[in-house]
Amino acid sequence: GQQLNQSPQSMFIQEGEDVSMNCTSSSIFNTWLWYKQEPGEGPVLLIALYKAGELTSNGRLTAQFGITRKDSFLNISASIPSDVGIYFCAGQTARNAGNMLTFGGGTRLMVKP
């Protein structure tokens, strides 16, 4: 089946540093999404990308939808302790295939104050 390869699997950084993570796929996706999950909670949507080449920001977060539609990246600038969590990329294929999402394996982010 379809798979999203997300890297890195984990990152341990100093507060204030910038972070970058990415997802690649062998299949084309029409929508790319980035979620954050904290302990005991479900994933929360951070950024949604709908068009190839699109670059979108949400505060300190910036994400891009790759031109080939097979990849996406998420950057977090000036990290703070509350950025700790697991970040997931997710993709949706056919626009009329309902709400089914394919998720990457996640990037566990740890921030040292």
Next chain:
Amino acid sequence: KAGVTQTPRYLIKTRGQQVTLSCSPISGHRSVSWYQQTPGQGLQFLFEYFSETQRNKGNFPGRFSGRQFSNSRSEMNVSTLELGDSALYLCASSVTSGSWGYNEQFFGPGTRLTVL
């Protein structure tokens, strides 16, 4: 506005038993999707229900089933439980489904199922 609620939050069962999990979507949302989250396989799509009909199904055995009621609440059932069914089961609701474009999904906190 209340979020997605899932009950129970924690559950312990033994192999061979069956289990039913419940999900109440955000008021006004008609689509409910279920996902299984495990350390080894990550987040995997189980199925989606919209207007009481199964719209999509992931690659899971027939032991996993679900349904949706007229008030959009959904249940999923796992029969003949196996050790590998231990996981966090997440449900997500969305206003609609099937229209062109992405319909934002809001996730509940999940039900953690442990099979002994």
